[in-house]
Amino acid sequence: MSAACVLLVVPAAPHYGVSDMSIDITRREFVVAAAVAAVWRSTPRDEVTIVQFSNDGKRLGAVRVPKVVKSDGEWRRQLSGESFHITRQAGTERAFSGAYWNLHDKGLFRCICCDTALFSSAVKFDSGTGWPSFWEPIAEENVHHGTPSSGATDSEVTCRRCDAHLGDLFNDGPKPTGLRYCIDSVALKFVK
16 A cells, blocks of 8 residues: 655745755645644634633632634624624713613623623622622622722723623722722623
8 A cells, every 4th residue: 555645845935045845745644734733723722711600690610711702793793883882892881871770680790792700789889870880790700900990991891701891990989899890781791
């Protein structure tokens, strides 16, 4: 049985002083190399650890998951225009205009983009600002934020899994943390 050979011609870099480099490999070696390259390209390079929660707020544990990365076109098809503007372009909804600023039901707030659990109604409070406000996230692993500010919006809060802009963090919240996660309603999905 003879092994079939594939002649692979690779353009050489000009500084080598040759026009082409030829490499003899068997068809099997070529197929294996192509399969390895395909698997490597499809393997997520960017993973994060988040804490999963059931819809009733039960902590299920930390898991390592791939980051959710989509094109603007994919996000536009998934989200409303306002949700896209807020979460993907770091916009802000008008105060007292969102669905959740005055919501008092018990439940869980998830990311509108990737469904990651972000906040519990148990830590929601009326800040008087017109946006849903929380004194802590449901799990620190699930959000990313800068240093809390005293007024300027230099403390963006984002979803750890998909990098959605959620709102801003301030240091004028209630005890026990003294923090106010000021979050846009359209960045959230409420689960009762």
